[in-house]
Amino acid sequence: MAGTSERQRSGMASDEKLGRVTSDGLEPITSFDEMGLKDDVLRGIYQYGYEKPSAIQQRAVRSIIGGHDVIAQAQSGTGKTSMIALSVCHLVDTSYRDVQALILCPTRELAAQTEKLILGVGNFINIQVHACVGGKSVGEDIRKLEHGVHVVCGTPGRVFDMIKRRTLRTRAMKLLVLDESDEMLSRGFKDQIYDVYRYLPPELQVCLVSATLAHETLEMTKKFMTDPVRIPAQREI
Numbered sequence: 001m002a003g004t005s006e007r008q009r010s011g012m013a014s015d016e017k018l019g020r021v022t023s024d025g026l027e028p029i030t031s032f033d034e035m036g037l038k039d040d041v042l043r044g045i046y047q048y049g050y051e052k053p054s055a056i057q058q059r060a061v062r063s064i065i066g067g068h069d070v071i072a073q074a075q076s077g078t079g080k081t082s083m084i085a086l087s088v089c090h091l092v093d094t095s096y097r098d099v100q101a102l103i104l105c106p107t108r109e110l111a112a113q114t115e116k117l118i119l120g121v122g123n124f125i126n127i128q129v130h131a132c133v134g135g136k137s138v139g140e141d142i143r144k145l146e147h148g149v150h151v152v153c154g155t156p157g158r159v160f161d162m163i164k165r166r167t168l169r170t171r172a173m174k175l176l177v178l179d180e181s182d183e184m185l186s187r188g189f190k191d192q193i194y195d196v197y198r199y200l201p202p203e204l205q206v207c208l209v210s211a212t213l214a215h216e217t218l219e220m221t222k223k224f225m226t227d228p229v230r231i232p233a234q235r236e237i
């Protein structure tokens, strides 16, 4: 998307292996106030108890909410799920009830945690979110999705099932997040991720969060992303 101008301004380097991917020159933003987040999302963040963004949040949120495709290298426990939650809360327009953001996760637990964080941070924007995961009642998924939600987080198999049934409508989707994509691939979700992707609109922002960037993850970034901004791994939260 508008990634080029940001890169040009900050004089970022390209990385041969990842193509036109950047890393250097993204100044950390050390306060949530400075990120350009909607006021009601900021209120939600502070009410949730966060005072200062973690290292990955300081580096990645601006690019995500600025509409860029982003590759964020982040381990568990670095605040990456909260980063996804607050970015999604900012990007979704809750004045209409279509699914605008889809977050694919490797496990049911991570999908549930993501749902909880979105509801927490989104407390003042009346955001509706549904965790769509295997092992839970299909009837409940259908009921929730037909009632209308802004965000779906889920495991690739169940999400694809809901898309095929046309219960999960993809027409208004503007953001796809692949959380722990290395883990999703190692759990054998590759085909389902590609199946889901084929149903999404072409004008789609894609963010990928992964601790490592394995060969298959790089392949996905090439297929799904345009000029991504890359945020390298950070050591501390």
Ligand SMILES: Nc1ncnc2c1ncn2[C@@H]1O[C@H](COP(=O)(O)OP(=O)(O)OP(=O)(O)O)[C@@H](O)[C@H]1O
Pocket (backbone or CB within 6 Å): 049, 050, 051, 052, 053, 054, 057, 075, 076, 077, 078, 079, 080, 081, 082, 083, 113
């Ligand atoms: N900016 C922040 N300030 C204070 N605590 C935070 C902040 N961001 C995240 N946390 C807390 O740190 C812990 C890990 O955060 P989060 O779940 O967002 O990260 P994660 O990298 O996805 O980790 P995990 O995989 O362990 O859930 C949580 O307890 C969360 O509430």
